[in-house]
Amino acid sequence: MNFTKKLFYDDAYIQTFTTNISQVGKDTEGSYVVLEETAFYPSGGGQPADKGWLNGVEVINVEEKEGEIRHYLAQLLDKGEKVDGEINWHRRFDHMQQHAGQHILSAAFAETFQFQTISFHLGKEIVSIDLDIEDVTDEELERVENVANQIILENRAIETVWVEKEDLYKYPLRKETSVSQHIRLVIIPSFDYNGCGGTHPSSTGEVSAIKILGTERHKKKTRIYFVCGGRVLQQLHEKNNVLKEATKLLSAPEEDVAQTIKKLLLDMKSLQKQLEGNREQLLQFEAHQLMTTAKAIDDRLVVGKVFVDRSISELQWMAKWMTAEKDNSLIVFINETETKLQCICASGTQVDFSMKEICSKLLQEIKGKGGGNQTFAQGGGERSIEGKVLLDKALSYVI
Structure with missing residues (x-):
């Protein structure tokens, strides 16, 4: 060795x-x-x-x-x-800034609110710590961020010392060390004392700045996302470019961007509601036209049709509307896509015939899967036969 x-x-x-x-x-x-x-x-x-x-x-x-x-x-x-x-000095110094910034931020959480850091990850673009607490408020985040940046502004020294376990009592450690001998401590005097083997700058001022970007719940803990030093400027540059592009697209000044977006979202919801109403009217018209093609078999009105690349939700809507309009109707829709066949079988309340049974037989023909009940069933499988052939089989089961 x-x-x-x-x-x-x-x-x-x-x-x-x-x-x-x-x-x-x-x-x-x-x-x-x-x-x-x-x-x-x-x-x-x-x-x-x-x-x-x-x-x-x-x-x-x-x-x-x-x-x-x-x-x-x-x-x-x-x-x-x-x-x-x-x-690669650019990479190394970036890591020094992020790691020292993590020490400062974790110490600020511990000192201000007694929130302890239980894990740390230094990513390529963003850094994160996990706090041993389920939730953090925006006010708490702002206060901690201000404390951390004040420590940076004061340009305090960042020192390292090597100690043995019996000497640890001399230092108010933020958490227990993971090693028991020849321990390296990274110290920001009168603020943070922590066992660490990473690289750090010689003063807090070289961290430059800390910016918290956001949080999320993670395994009943709170994950804090943040950046330090040069990454703060990079985040500012990227977000400023996004904001500039947004102002151009919206034809609005920066201070009005949020309000303009809110208005657009409200307008979009209104249009979506209107489009949904129009869509249902068109589907209702199409379903009504299909009903005119219904064949009377015994006491049932049977409608069968093959579609190509149609939305399953649209076919479901039409089948349900048609069976609600005519309680003696029996509907079989086959939908062809590039790679598979889909089937929908529906019936009104006066049809004494299991749609689940018909659908199951059709799915066996195309090695498919699906499910349903007495009045409505659906599924899909391989496009091993033509849609018309599958429809004819369905109609033969009905007859």
Whole structure:
């Protein structure tokens, strides 16, 4: 096993370094090298791994496994080879901002309302924490956000110390540490004391800003979505572009966009209601025309028709309207689509004939599935025969 010196703990701002490859290997994730020392942070504690280059070869992931820090490469280098390492600094500093921001936000929740953070995820665009509470109000979120940004504005130092378990009593930790020896604490004096192995800037001012984006319930907890630093500007840029486009489309100034959208939604609901009424009138007219084609068989009025690519909801509506109009009617609709056949069987209250039984026989013909009851049944299956053939079979069952 090759132990690697962790330069990122000596100085989180190291961007380039020179070292030697002490081991090469391959595991289920791919080919990797182990270095004598490294500035690449391996994934852990909710923070993603660094990326960058070794002798110009891309480092695509870094993981700590079996006590080794394994650098997975796009192209394997040789053991003993001297390498120049370069960190993708934009990615690293972004992670430093987000991780430090999470510490500040979690501490603000704990200090202001005693809401404890139970998990943390640093995503590519958005960061989230889960609070051990079912609900948070908008007023509480605003207050916590203000506290967090005040800590940033004060540009407090962010310090790290290494301690052993017997020395932990000296520090008012926000939560218990997950390790029992050689413990790394990240400290914002007089505000937050927390065990953490991640990378952080040297002061809160470098976090720049924190913005809470929203919340959701997750397993009876509250998930908080937020961004820090450069991601705040990116969110502002994206939302400003959306707002600018909305003002153009709505021909309204920014301050009137919300009210204009509300008016459009009300108008749309009114139009939808009107269209639904028109649609029902058209379907009623079509159903009435179909009734004129009904065939009298015994004491029943039988209507059968094959449709192509029709909405099942429309066919259901017509079948139900027709059987309500004529309680001795029996309706069989077959609908052909590109890949399947669908059937609807309906009857009025005076028809002593099981629609479920007819539908079941039709579905057997096309290896389909469905269900229903005495007066209404439906289903669908393979388009293995023509719709007219299936309709003829249905009518033969009726006769």
